[in-house]
Amino acid sequence: MSDTTDSKPVLDSSDLVAAIPYAAYLDIRIEQADDGEARVYRMPYRDDLIGSPRLPALHGGTVASLLELAMQFEVLIAEAQTRLPYPVDFSIDYWRSAAAADCWCRCRLIRSGRRIAQVQAECWQEDRERPIAFARADFLLRAVDGASEAE
Template structure:
């Protein structure tokens, strides 16, 4: 997808307050059911309760990998929406702290860009379920933002 098309999708999503077209570009976000809501100038990401995302059926609790994937994708989409880059950012590293069990209910995430340089952006992500002041996880992510990701060529 060209940068112009992605920029146009971002512009339309912001104008219409409908982010489904952007979310559909990211297969994993679509698989786990990520949604995006705009509240004023803020974005809040939502992961609806889904039995397919359960890792511990005894509690039941959301799989930790699903929580981490949700938070990473929220940060990537947040950068795309607010930082004016014409391509999907590429993850450099991701560090998560699990604070509470992610029970079988809707989960929310909000992001804050601590720093964006020409090449790298640093994002803090907080995920919660019942109240934002009681997060289930916090994370830090670093993204490469200076050039688009190009998949390696198949060597066969």
């Protein structure tokens, strides 16, 4: 079943997205699946996100940005206290070209400790069973004042 039709906006996400200018530029939307399992992150399609007009295909950088930002948002939302996730490692596997359509992403928080969070994310378009990219990231969790959390 595709997640493109069974999600609804998370009402308090606009301030979070607006706080990150590139996330606002990409118009990333944080939505809750009707099944209540997890958050879904959506990047609506726009012509200016096309990287290859010949295909047409979305620019790979926008897909990578969606994945990285979604993982950061997932850590921010899941954390009980306010700590900023600073990316220290990020890898992405592109499985197919991203067509001229909305992109959807779902994240899985693998570990969130005192200092490090590890997250995986999967991105798809029309069919969740046919992902276009998969990413993994490690984030250093820093206190809001910029100081690293002490062990």
